[in-house]
Amino acid sequence: xxRFTSAALIAQVCEEINAADAQARARGLKLAYHNxxxxxxxxxxGSSPTLDHMLRLLAPTVEFELDIYWVKHAGGDxxxxxAALGSRARLIHAKDGTGMPNTPFVALxxxxxxxxxxxxxxxxxxWLICELDSCATDMFEALDKSARYLVQHGFGHLxx
Numbered sequence: 338x339x340r341f342t343s344a345a346l347i348a349q350v351c352e353e354i355n356a357a358d359a360q361a362r363a364r365g366l367k368l369a370y371h372n373x374x375x376x377x378x379x380x381x382x383g384s385s386p387t388l389d390h391m392l393r394l395l396a397p398t399v400e401f402e403l404d405i406y407w408v409k410h411a412g413g414d415x416x417x418x419x420a421a422l423g424s425r426a427r428l429i430h431a432k433d434g435t436g437m438p439n440t441p442f443v444a445l446x447x448x449x450x451x452x453x454x455x456x457x458x459x460x461x462x463x464w465l466i467c468e469l470d471s472c473a474t475d476m477f478e479a480l481d482k483s484a485r486y487l488v489q490h491g492f493g494h495l496x497x
Contacts, residue, residue, distance in 0.1 A: 338375035341386040351394035358399045369400040369428055377411035377418070385413070388421050397425075404430035404468070405455045406442070415455035424461040431456065431487065432468045441473040444482035453490045465492060 340346045358368040376387045384390065387401075403426050405415035419426050433448035434440065445452050445467065456465065467483045469476060487493040 338373070341375040341378070343380065344384070344390055347386050347390045348394055351391055354399055355394075355396045358396050362398060367398070367400060369402040370395070371402040371430070372404055372407055374407045374411035377408045377413040379412070388418065392421065392425075399425070400428070401426045402428040402430065402466075403459075404432055405450055405452070406430070406432035406434050406448070409450045410434065410436055415450060416458040419455060419458040419460075426459060427461055427463045429456065429459050429462045429465050430468045431465045431483070431492075432470075433483075441471045442469045442479075443472070444469075444474075444479040445486040447482075452486070453492075456487075456490075456492050 340350050354368070354370060361368040370391070372387060376391065377385060379385060401422050403415070403419060403422060405419075408415045408418045419429070431445055431452065432442060433445045433450045433452060434442045436449040442448070456462070459465075465487060467480060467487070469479055469483070472479045484493070484495060488495055
């Protein structure tokens, strides 16, 4: 988190990511950067570490694996972030929570994220990754509820 507190530090992070991206591409791989809340907490000048700095400084081949909960937790708008990232956001972590620090995550639709609005903005998404780092209820039940929530809102289908 401390590396996302100034434009100069963010530029250093971007240099490292760009170097890793070049190595990945040389091996036929793609690199996608996964955020947490620090990347969406405004800097003292009001700019966004990701949307105003990383998006400009990272090589266009670097994709984003956007975690919609962490964007919201930081006070950002996941739908706006996905719209800004455009075709570079192919992997989406569909996650929800209470917004309170150090609390377990919840099934999609039970927390602070407007999941349908966010995912509707994910026009280039290839994968929705339903993620629960921790959960106060049964993890598999929460994952099942989340999968059914995605289907109910037109963002997927269930097999079998």
